[in-house]
Amino acid sequence: MPVVAMTVNGKPASADVEARTLLVHYIREQLGLTGTHVGCDTSQCGACVVHVDGRAVKSCAILAVQAEGAEIVTVEGLAKNGELHPVQQAFREHHGLQCGFCTPGMIMTAVDLIRRKPNLDEKTVREELEGNICRCTGYHNIVKAILAASQEMR
Amino acid sequence: MYQFNYARPKTLAEAEALLAKADDPKLLAGGQTLIPTLKQRLAMPSDLIDIGGLKELDFIRAEGDAVMIGAGAKHATVAQSPDVKKHNPALAALAEGIGDPAVRHMGTIGGSIANNDPAADYPAACLALDAKIHTSKRLIEADQFFKGMFETALEDGEIVKEITFPHPEKAAYMKFPNPASRYAMVGVFVSKGPWGVRVAVTGAGQNGVFRVKEMEDALTKSWSPDAVAGVKVPAKGLNADLHGTAEYRAHLITVMAKRAVAAAG
Ligand SMILES: Cc1cc2nc3c(=O)[nH]c(=O)nc-3n(C[C@H](O)[C@H](O)[C@H](O)COP(=O)(O)OP(=O)(O)OC[C@H]3O[C@@H](n4cnc5c(N)ncnc54)[C@H](O)[C@@H]3O)c2cc1C
Ligand code: FES
Ligand code: FES
Numbered sequence: 001m002p003v004v005a006m007t008v009n010g011k012p013a014s015a016d017v018e019a020r021t022l023l024v025h026y027i028r029e030q031l032g033l034t035g036t037h038v039g040c041d042t043s044q045c046g047a048c049v050v051h052v053d054g055r056a057v058k059s060c061a062i063l064a065v066q067a068e069g070a071e072i073v074t075v076e077g078l079a080k081n082g083e084l085h086p087v088q089q090a091f092r093e094h095h096g097l098q099c100g101f102c103t104p105g106m107i108m109t110a111v112d113l114i115r116r117k118p119n120l121d122e123k124t125v126r127e128e129l130e131g132n133i134c135r136c137t138g139y140h141n142i143v144k145a146i147l148a149a150s151q152e153m154r
Numbered sequence: 155m156y157q158f159n160y161a162r163p164k165t166l167a168e169a170e171a172l173l174a175k176a177d178d179p180k181l182l183a184g185g186q187t188l189i190p191t192l193k194q195r196l197a198m199p200s201d202l203i204d205i206g207g208l209k210e211l212d213f214i215r216a217e218g219d220a221v222m223i224g225a226g227a228k229h230a231t232v233a234q235s236p237d238v239k240k241h242n243p244a245l246a247a248l249a250e251g252i253g254d255p256a257v258r259h260m261g262t263i264g265g266s267i268a269n270n271d272p273a274a275d276y277p278a279a280c281l282a283l284d285a286k287i288h289t290s291k292r293l294i295e296a297d298q299f300f301k302g303m304f305e306t307a308l309e310d311g312e313i314v315k316e317i318t319f320p321h322p323e324k325a326a327y328m329k330f331p332n333p334a335s336r337y338a339m340v341g342v343f344v345s346k347g348p349w350g351v352r353v354a355v356t357g358a359g360q361n362g363v364f365r366v367k368e369m370e371d372a373l374t375k376s377w378s379p380d381a382v383a384g385v386k387v388p389a390k391g392l393n394a395d396l397h398g399t400a401e402y403r404a405h406l407i408t409v410m411a412k413r414a415v416a417a418a419g
């Protein structure tokens with residue numbers, strides 16, 4: 001089995017994985033970081049979004065071996081020194097979650113979005129959430145939270 | 155997923171050698187099509203040769219009157235490229251409209267055209283912009299490249315290296331996306347350039363992307379939305395599924411063509 005080494009939330013991680021292991025399964029089952037969810041496993045829902053070398057990707061659509069040498073950030077890696085990330089804080093304040101299942105993916109997508117496009121408007125946020133599905137359909141407050149966070153981080 | 159061997163070559167030459175050696179290999183680029191295919195066990199390659207990280211394939215250059223895009227360029231990179239935005243804004247906009255941000259961060263232009271999904275966007279751009287497809291073995295004109303649904307002129311062991319897009323004078327792409335999949339129900343790319351006028355349609359044809367000669371002739375006479383408004387593409391041979399009938403798609407082709415010409419100005 002290939003040995004795969006990467007950095008996850010700032011810490012080195014390395015393990016034997018089968019070539020066919022998806023990154024999301026490696027993160028959840030071998031590293032025990034269960035904040036990253038599997039909603040569909042068919043690339044549609046975005047619950048599994050993590051950052052690979054700073055860009056949001058669907059971790060159910062990439063093999064762990066493809067991430068060899070990469071820097072991975074999961075939702076667990078956002079808070080610093082016990083302080084929530086501004087996007088997490090905004091989701092909390094604006095009630096941007098209901099059951100919370102889609103939330104890790106929404107937040108990771110939002111952090112990437114705000115980095116790429118610091119000056120956001122509502123239309124752009126809705127377009128950029130194309131790949132993230134909320135089955136509780138709480139989009140209104142999710143969009144509000146992302147807009148608030150982007151203001152906060154400016 | 156079935157078991158497979160995995161290799162990440164460091165150079166194109168190494169990738170070619172690995173392709174030649176393995177039993178039943180498959181190239182892995184962004185994996186946005188291939189990984190889901192493997193999950194569904196619709197393919198069972200013995201070896202995955204991962205060219206996703208090859209620097210040699212990851213470039214965008216403007217030279218003379220064309221933009222050269224490496225097969226490994228990601229959709230997001232094409233969408234943001236200053237060279238593409240400057241010389242071929244229609245192509246940048248097309249890339250920005252593929253799937254969603256996470257898909258655009260992984261998916262590559264080479265993977266998209268090699269896969270030739272009948273509803274994919276890039277094949278329409280290649281055909282409408284008279285693109286040249288450079289492979290590890292030869293140069294293939296876009297007109298000769300797309301052979302049918304998921305079929306291309308690529309041979310076993312042939313790797314797409316670069317796609318050359320000559321600058322258009324006018325161009326625009328209009329896509330009517332399927333609201334669930336984001337793939338094109340119908341997408342129409344219109345262009346005017348050294349090659350004359352071209353109109354390419356994706357999403358609609360049972361054999362994948364195709365050109366509409368009647369629209370090209372009409373636009374050559376007069377470049378205006380009204381010129382294509384009267385051209386109806388026959389529904390015969392178009393896709394029909396739960397998202398829309400062949401007649402509906404035929405109608406959409408005219409509507410999208412009109413909008414594309416209007417957008418191209
Ligand atoms: C949710 C979702 C939405 C999408 N929406 C759209 C959309 O709206 N429009 C659209 O056009 N596409 C869409 N796609 C597909 C996406 O664009 C893919 O990225 C693309 O089709 C394949 O590129 P890839 O780099 O991921 O290729 P891979 O999946 O890695 O490979 C695809 C195929 O191409 C072969 N291949 C890859 N690179 C080369 C090469 N250089 N030379 C020869 N063969 C090669 C592989 O062997 C494989 O057979 C979507 C995908 C998803 C998951
Ligand atoms: S679990 Fe990855 S997109 Fe749904
Ligand atoms: S909050 Fe329940 S899925 Fe989004």
